[in-house]
Amino acid sequence: SAVISQKPSRDICQRGTSLTIQCQVDSQVTMMFWYRQQPGQSLTLIATANQGSEATYESGFVIDKFPISRPNLTFSTLTVSNMSPEDSSIYLCSAGGDTQYFGPGTRLTVL
Amino acid sequence: AQTVTQSQPEMSVQEAETVTLSCTYDTSESDYYLFWYKQPPSRQMILVIRQEAYKQQNATENRFSVNFQKAAKSFSLKISDSQLGDAAMYFCAYRRGGAQKLVFGQGTRLTINP
DSSP, rough: OOOOOEEEEEEEEETOOEEEEEESSOOOOOOEEEEEETTTOOOOOOOETTTTTTOOOOOOOOOOOOOEEEETTTTEEEEESSOOOGGGGGEEEEEESSSSSOOOOOOEEEE | EEEEEEOOSSEEEETTTTEEEOOEEOOSSSEEEEEEEETTTTOOOEEEEEEETTTOSSOEETTTEEETTTTTTTTEEEESOOOOOEEEEEEEEETTTTTTEEEEOOOOOEEEEE
16 A cells, blocks of 8 residues: 655635645655545546656646646645635545555645 | 446444445446545545456455445445444545546445444
8 A cells, every 4th residue: 555645734825826735655656646626526536647747637627727746756746726716625646556545635725 | 438426425324233335337348446435524535445347256344345246337335333433425436447547426425323
């Protein structure tokens, strides 16, 4: 199994600002994933982050809004840009081989 | 596209009783994996159990077991001897073989009554 940490655990941000969320895995992994969980909803995949290449975004998510970095095999960041109240969600990263393990999530509130 | 459906938004059970959560999925693939994750109020997603589609035997992890009906595309989770700590949102998830991204169901909120 993989142990995954995320920072920050929560944040309250003003409309129009950006927030960068960090995800650290305790072992090297090929792919890392970023999910959004809107209030009371299930998880929706934002993008898949591969080391050494651009992230692959799911339908409805764009790089300008959610830029992702993957500088090495244990670390990734997700930035939520130009935030609006609709971006208030829990953001989770995951990684693993046949089985994905999740970080504790970042609860973002946009005022 | 693959879809996962959990038809029970909420379930409740008495402590020490048994409860079954339902999940159906739609896929044309023959190689895939199915998972149940638990998300308590702490919001940490915790793997409960995993089933490989090629295995006929149902997976079991302590008090948690699945009923995998491949032809019916059904994957239910049975929790025996329910405990207060089992209270959480439960998500069923699908992953196609050779891929890694997960497709999640809508979730079932499980309440345990003391």
